[in-house]
């Protein structure tokens with residue numbers, strides 16, 4: 001059985017619910033680690049007052065025995081506090097579809113004359129559950145020595161330069177930054193940019209990078225399109241609200257390069273392959289190649305902003321302006337947390353296909369066998 005998850009719940013309903021199935025038994029899960037990632041999601045700079053309302057009191061309802069997984073499905077709940085602030089029927093603007101949102105297409109598809117049945121589910125509140133599930137994936141990856149870190153590369157016109165920073169530095173500095181940016185100077189300018197956006201009534205987009213370290217070669221597969229790790233990561237990343245482009249490695253610059261400059265030379269040393277560069281972003285032919293996996297995502301400026309867009313009222317078909325309710329200004333910092341979680345899940349799923357195991361002991365033993373065999377074959 002492949003590992004999988006399913007989520008349910010509306011933005012202002014009772015709760016978000018998730019079920020994860022297929023994890024091996026014996027994996028220690030600490031609710032506090034999930035809370036920590038949810039707090040990172042909530043606390044990032046540029047978000048709306050809703051984040052002060054939400055507490056994200058996560059509960060794990062099944063699939064655990066004495067703090068470790070049992071192999072049974074894990075049920076996760078996250079109550080929504082904001083349901084008391086903006087009820088499902090509130091606002092009086094339920095028939096005005098907002099440009100840039102799922103409203104219009106969802107109303108046409110599912111036959112609704114009102115926005116909320118669509119917007120309540122399309123809302124990025126659902127990413128809180130993806131972060132919780134990603135935190136579970138990160139606990140699994142931790143055991144295997146695999147680590148994912150998301151950090152902000154740009155907001156509006158301000159870009160970070162992290163080219164000289166080690167991974168440890170990126171993690172440390174991004175962790176301390178209110179905008180999850182490892183370049184402190186750029187972070188200051190990003191915050192000023194967000195403040196300007198707030199004053200001018202405009203939202204801001206940007207980009208985020210996720211780096212995954214500790215992967216051995218051969219996770220994913222070249223043999224069929226839907227088993228390719230790059231395709232799976234790109235699809236999962238693209239499914240995050242507001243993400244409009246995904247880049248693996250230097251995909252958005254190497255397409256201009258000439259042949260040899262776009263690829264990463266190889267040399268064998270002490271049982272492993274070394275490379276001077278990582279243009280491929282750690283994936284070749286749909287498989288991890290042993291280098292850090294690097295994925296970047298690009299977010300549009302979110303659609304709801306004090307500056308309103310032209311639209312129409314579904315009830316009268318008369319022109320009107322899109323409603324403005326409490327809204328984030330810039331979700332790029334929080335995308336660093338979400339993208340990290342989403343990448344962690346995809347890597348976990350691909351690793352479980354490679355290693356399998358009903359108990360973590362089996363999974364770890366399989367990993368050790370793979371590492372020993374790979375090293376043996378690269379030693380003469």
Ligand SMILES: Cc1cc2nc3c(=O)[nH]c(=O)nc-3n(C[C@H](O)[C@H](O)[C@H](O)COP(=O)(O)O)c2cc1C
Nearest residue numbers: 100101102122124241242243302303304327328331
């Ligand atoms: C964490 C997060 C928070 C978001 N908050 C808002 C918001 O407050 N207002 C808004 O208009 N869009 C917000 N968005 C973006 C919309 O959810 C998204 O643009 C919309 O659902 C349409 O999906 P699409 O942009 O992927 O096509 C947010 C996105 C994310 C990832």
